[in-house]
Amino acid sequence: MTTIGRNNAAHLEQVEAPGAMLTKAGARVLAALRVATGFVFLWAFLDKAFGFGYSTPSAKAWINGGSPTKGFLASVEAGPLKGFFHSIAGTHFANWAFMIGMLGLGLALILGIGLRVSAVAGTLMMAFMWLAEWPLASGSSNPLVDYHVVYALAAIVFALTYAGQTWGLGRIWAKLPIVQKNRWLI
Structure with a gap:
């Protein structure tokens, strides 16, 4: 082996293994x-629950009798699950599942x-929301990868990198x- 070959081999041995490469x-x-x-x-969760006026006006807040899912799910216009989303729009199950999901994900x-x-849970929720928006037919700027996909991937990265240990x-x-x-609770 040449000197250059030995130097490259020695360098490769010093490279950190996956899992030990995250810097501070x-x-x-x-x-x-x-x-x-x-x-x-x-x-x-907070805006839909209390109607701070950003995406949910106070009159449509959950605490004032509004539905956090009815407007979104009832307006689904395309996709293979259109009928399903229309059928659960505004139901107690959909409202509670959505709100518990948003609160749980946010706090976790x-x-x-x-x-x-x-x-x-976040990946499932984002998958259902992606299906409800159905960007393949909605004229989205990107029919495959939108913010739902990015949030799902981010949640997976946080779990895989133990991101909760810092701050x-x-x-x-x-x-x-x-x-x-x-251990699945980590």
Whole structure:
């Protein structure tokens, strides 16, 4: 082996293995992204619940008898699940599932706990919302990858990188006896 070949081999041995490559700065950026993404979901919950006037006027707030799902699901115009979404628009089940999902995702991401569960739940919620908007026929600027896909991927990245351990309660959460017994709760 030549000197150049030995130097390259030695360099490759010094390269960190996957899983050990996250720098402190990278962990902080992931934490900031996790908190910001969590706030997106928490804000959606708060605005729909209390009608702060951003996307939900006060008169249509959930606490004032409004439905957090009726307007969106009843206006689905295309897609293979159009009839299904119309049938559940405004139902107690849809309203509660949506609101609990938004609150749960927001809090889990902000606090940095339960990121595996939130990755699965968030991905399912985003998949259903993607199907409801059906960007393939809606004239979307990108018919495949929209913000629903990006949020789902972000939730998965947060779980896979233990992003709750930086600026979150992930380390404490992982030490709880129930989480130790049920590792899927991390």
